[in-house]
Amino acid sequence: MKTHFMLTTIAVLTLAAFGGALAESAASSDSAGEAAGVVAGGSSRTDRSHEAPSERRATPMAPSASNQTKAAGTSVQPQLLRSSVGDSADAPSGRLLLRIPSATGQGGAGPTIEGNEPPVEPAKPGTDNGEDGPTFFGEPASGTMLFIIDASWSMWKFKDVGSGEDYDGNAIASMSRMDCVRYEMVKLLQQLNETDSFDFVLLAGADKDPPPGISSPSKPVTRLWKSEFVACTDDVRAEAIDFIKTVETWYGTPTHDALRRACTEYGYEIDQLFFLTDGAPFPVEWRDGRIHKDAILADFPGWFAPLEAYGCRLSCFHIGQDAGAGTFMQEFAAANGAKYIKR
Template sequence: MNMLVRLSIVSGCVVIAGIALCTVTAAESSEAPELFRSAANDGADRPTGRLLLRVNARQDEQAPANEPPVEDSEPPAEPDEPGAEDDTDETYYGQSVGKRVVFVIDVSWSMGSQDVGAGEDYDGNTVGSMTRMECVQYETVRLLRTLDESHAFDFVLLAGAEMKEPPGFPTSKPVTKLWKNQLTQCTEGARAEAIDFIQTIVMWFGTPTHAALERACNEYGSEIDNLFFLTDGAPYPVALGAAPGTMDGGGGSMGRNHKQAILEDFPGWFAPLRAYGCKLSCIHVGQDLGAGTFMQEFSAAMGAEYIRR
C-alpha cells in the first residue's frame, strides 16, 4: 500500500511539473512574436486582390414601371410660334436675299393686268385677285420691312421706249428709271422712302429690257449679292433702235432683234458680278406666254433661277 501511494504521488508531481513548464514556455513565446516574411517578395503580407461581393438579382425582379426608357436621340424641338418666322424672313419670292441687292422691276403698262390670283396686301389682308403690279408691290414692301442697316439696295424701273407710244397709251419716256442710282443703305428713313417709292409707282409704255439689264449690271459695280429681274412680258419693241413712230418687229434693217441682243450682250455685262458671286433670279409675273418663253430661255442660258408668279 505504501508503495502504491508513493507512485501516485510521484506521478501527480510529474504531471503538475509538465503543465507548469508548458505555461512558462507559452508565456515566453508570446512576449516576442516573430513575423515570417518572404525574402524574395517584400509584398508577401499585402492582399493580392480586391474583395468582391457579388449578389445575383432575382430573376423575377423588374425595373420600376414609372421610369421611361432612355434613348440616345435628343427630344424633338418645340415648333416656332405661328407667324414668328415671317417677320424676319429675308426672302423675295422664295429666294434668299443678300446684303447688296439690285431689283429690275417691270413697270410697263401691261403690269396692270389682273391675272396673278390671290395674295396678301401690305397689311396682310387677303386680296382675291391682284394685278401684276400689285403682286410685285406687296412682295417688295414685305421684304423692305424685314431689312436692316446691314443691307443696301436700289431699283431699276423697266419701262419706256425710243418710239412714239400708240394712241391711248401713256408716255413712253423715260426709257428706264433708277430710284437712287446707287446702292442705298437701309436706314429707317431710306426704308420709309423706298416703301413710298414702290407704293406710288406709275406705269408707262414699253418694255426696254436690254437697257434696264445693262444699267443694272454697269451702274452699281460688281459687288452685288443678288440681281432680281421681274417682268411680265417679252422685250418690246421687238427691234432695238426702231424708228420713232414705228413698231418694227423684224429686227432687220431697223435694228437688232431685242431678245437676241439681250442673249448676246448680257453675259458680258454680268461676268464681273458672276465672278463676285452674284445670284441672278428671273421672276415671271402674270400669264403672258411671250414672257414665259423669253424668261425661261434667258434663265437657262444664264444659269439663273426661274420663278413663275
C-alpha cells in the same frame, strides 16, 4: 465465498470482452477514414506536426493542362492571395484578396467632365442667329441688292396672279401683277436693316409713242430710283416703301436697256441682281435692227461677267401668265446660270 468468486470472474471476463470490441471498432473507423482520405486527395494524411508554423502553408498545385490552355489566350490573369498569418494548421485561413491588374499596368482614366455651359442650339438653315432671314418671293435677300422691276403698262392691266394681300394686309380677291410685286417688295423692305443696301431700276418705256387706245406714256425709257446703292436706314426704308406703293406704270418693255444699265452703272460689287418682268422684250425689233430678245441673249453675258466674277447671284422672276415672257425668261435664266421663279 465460492459463489462470490465466480461472479467476480464473470464480470471481469465480460468487461474484457467489451473492451476488445471497442478497440476493434475504433481500429476499423481509423482504417475507413484513411481509405477515404486516399480516395479524395490521392494520398493519405501526412503527419506535419514536426514542421514550423510558417512551413505549414499548402504548397500550390501546378495548374492543369486545361487551365494552362485558357491562361495562354488571356493577357491578364487574376492573382489569388491568401494571408499567411497564423500558427496552427487548424486555424481559419485569412481573408482572400482578388487583385486584377490593368492591361497597361496603369490606373484607368477618370470620367469625362462636361463643361458647365449648355449646348448651343443649332441655327436654322441659311441663317446665323437662328431666325428666318429676309426673303423676296421666297428667295433669300440680303447684302447689296439691285432690283430690276417691270413697270410696264401690262403690269397694271392684267390680274392673273390669283388672290392675296396688299402691303397693308388687306385681302385682294384678284391681284394685278403690280399688286403682287408691291406686296413682296414692301415685305422685304420691312425686314432689311442698315447692313443691307439697294436700289431700283424700273423697266418701262419706249422710243416711240404708244399706239392709239393706250393712254399710258412711253417716256422715260427706264428709270433709276437713286442711281446708287443706299443703306436701309429707317428713313430710307420709309422712302422706298412710299416709292414702291406709288410707282406708276407706262408703255413699253425695254429689257435690253434695263439690263445694260443695271450691269454697267452701279459697279460690279453687287451681291444679288433680281430681274422681274411680265412680258417678252418689247418692241420686238431693237434699235440696231436685231431682234430684241436675241440682242439681250448676245450682249448680257458680257455685261454681267464682272458681277459674276465678284460673286453676284442672278434671279429671274416671271410674273403673270404671258407665254412669251415665260419662254424668254427660262431661256435667259438657263443661258446665264440664273434661277427661274414663276409667280
